[in-house]
Amino acid sequence: MGDSLLQQALQYPENNYLGIEVHRPGIALLLTQIEKYKLKNIKIIYADATEILARSTPKHSLDLVQIFFPDPWPKNRHHKRRLVQAKFVELLHEKLKLNGKLHLATDWQDYAQQMLKILENTPQWKNTAKKNQFASRPPTRPITKFEKRGQELGHRIWDLIFLTV
Secondary structure, three states: OOHHHHHHHHHOOOOOEEEEEOOHHHHHHHHHHHHHHOOOOEEEEEOOHHHHHHHHOOOOOEEEEEEEOOOOOOOHHHHHHOOOOHHHHHHHHHHEEEEEEEEEEEOOHHHHHHHHHHHHOOOOEEEOOOOOOOEOOOOOOOOOHHHHHHHHOOOOOEEEEEEEO
């Protein structure tokens, strides 16, 4: 619903933020909040993030990519639909600057393990935690609606923070 993006844009007005989303109600709610606070440091695109990154984002132009609680597609037969896959990680690396940061968070253990394995097996990425370890939740990451829901269900939260090399 854009809460975490809004929180960050408000807290860090010196930074520019781009939200890419396909959930129209979330976009609508965020647009009303942008107008309410008269924010100039946040833009929203209604599209598939993969398409925007591939076709409209210059190489080595991003400082940070944050993907918090992407759809886990929990059924095994749907895992191929998960956003964080090897090809997507390669695309992110191409778009991030040198020492650019990728921050992922999920409450699904198997998805966290999958993301960690993909990134650890790609030499262009450096884990900010120890090798094959998850990062501690940084205080700058807002708590999202999906994180709250996961915690209510007793799920653990996993953060992954990697740098491009």
